[in-house]
Amino acid sequence: MATRKHWLMTGAAVIAALGIGFGAARLFDSPAPANDAHAEEGHSDEEAPEGFVALSEQDAAAAGVVLTAPQRGGGSELRLPGHVAIAPGAQARVDAPLAGTVTAVHVGPGARVRRGTVLVTLRSPEGAAARADADTAAAEAEAAHAALARDEALFERGYMPRARLDVTRAEARSAEARLRAARARVAAFGNPGSDGVVVVRSPSDGVVTRLIAAPGVVLHQEALQVAEIADTGRAELVFDAPPAAARLLAPGSRLSAETADGVRLEAVVVAVAPAAQGGTATVRAAATGAAPAPGTVLSARLPVGGGNGLTVPTEAVQTVEGVPSVFVRDGDGFRALPVTTGATAGGRTEILSGLTGSERIAGTGAFVLKAELAKGEAEHGH
Structure with a gap:
């Protein structure tokens, strides 16, 4: 009986061992479905x-x-920053013709003036001296002419030798020359009066863009400027362009521009100043219509590439x-x-x-x- 029990227990152990071995073999030989999907997905990535x-x-x-x-x-297009500026030759710097003290200012910034409009009045000792010299030269010339007329009459009557008449004529010509020089100096000084009062006038039509003089200011030879006058009707558009963009432009090229508030205008390039090393080129253009006020900020559109x-x-x-x-x-x-x-x-x-x-x-x-x-x-x- 004991022997039979022993064989039964031994057979059960063998069967159990065989079962465990078979299950392990199935576990390693058959991967999980999830692993199969991952492998297929990885294979798909490699095929992309x-x-x-x-x-x-x-x-x-x-x-x-x-x-x-x-x-x-x-x-495509490039944007070129720019502004409206006074055209070259359309802005005048007004200097007093000589040193002196400003006594009155007759205009203000923004005032529209005509050629010859009085801008300021000043009193100048140098102007008074120049007028005195001119008056003295006029008197000397008058006296020289009177002496010449007298000597010519005496010569006609035989009371004056020709040599003496020639000297009188030379003195008269010298007096005339001094008078012309004195009058030219007075004119260059603005024709001051005998009291040295000089008026400074506008050299052209335009607008006063800057006023420097003020009553009581003393002007001296190193600083005679009193104002700046600009002809605002002669404005132009000035743009900064990188060298590559500047090469696309030449006098006669057309530009479209726009102000900051959306006003559009067309312009024609009149000049292109080459860029300094590492800088930008300056493009000057004239508006085909009325230009905005000087100082207006704007930008230009420069087409590049095919249309x-x-x-x-x-x-x-x-x-x-x-x-x-x-x-x-x-x-x-x-x-x-x-x-x-x-x-x-x-x-x-x-x-x-x-x-x-x-x-x-x-x-x-x-x-x-x-x-x-x-x-x-x-x-x-x-």
């Missing part, structure tokens, strides 16, 4: 085309990627492996497509080649796709 990001439109939108399309027409060129949002262009690229919608994802870019302005970039214009591309949020692409390549390399 290079430069491709698998992402549905819904997931792209959720990630902030906005689909858009390239646009045609107008090309029927393709442009995309600037943020749509991403650098992928050192090459400018655009993410184009392709099937169930986005494909990085290399492009050749042109000028960038106004938030858009010109595409010279690489797109046909019929694509749907990632605009806003394209950097998300670039980051996802870089992440996928990093994982693949690992």
Whole structure:
């Protein structure tokens, strides 16, 4: 009986051992279904085309990627900052002709004046001296002419030798020369009166843009300026342009400009001053119509590129492996497509080649796709 019990226990142990071994073999030989799916998914990632990001439109939108399309027409443009300035030769600096003390100011800043309008009055000792010299020269010339008339009469009667008459004539000519010089000096000084009072007049029509003189101010030889007069009807548009943009312009080129408050105007380039090293070029243009007031801030639009060129949002262009690229919608994802870019302005970039214009591309949020692409390549390399 004991022997039978022993064999029964031994048989049960063998059966149990065989069962455990069979189960373990099934566990290692048959991976879990989840692991099979993961392996298949990993195999799919390895099969994805290079430069491709698998992402549905819904997931792209959720990630902030906005689909858009390239646009045609107008090309791109550059914005040139500028302002309205008085044309060369249309602004006059008015100086007092001589030193003195300002006694009265007859105009103010912004006053419109005509040629010859009195701006200021001053009293000058130098002016009084110049007038006195002129009066003295006039008296001396008058006396010399009287002496010449007397000597000529005496010569006609034989009471005066010719040599003496010649001396009298020379003295008269000398007196005339001194008078002319004295009168020219007085005229250059603004024709002061005998009391030295001088009036300073406007040399041209225009507007007083700056007034320096004030009653009581003493003007001296180193500082004689009293005002500035500008002919505001002779204004021009002045723009700062980078050297690359300046090369697109020449006298006769047309520009479209706009003031800060939205007023549009057309202009024609009259001159382009080359840029100094590291600086900007100066572009001068004349408005085809009435120009805004001097000092008005404005900007010019300079078209660049073809008139029927393709442009995309600037943020749509991403650098992928050192090459400018655009993410184009392709099937169930986005494909990085290399492009050749042109000028960038106004938030858009010109595409010279690489797109046909019929694509749907990632605009806003394209950097998300670039980051996802870089992440996928990093994982693949690992």
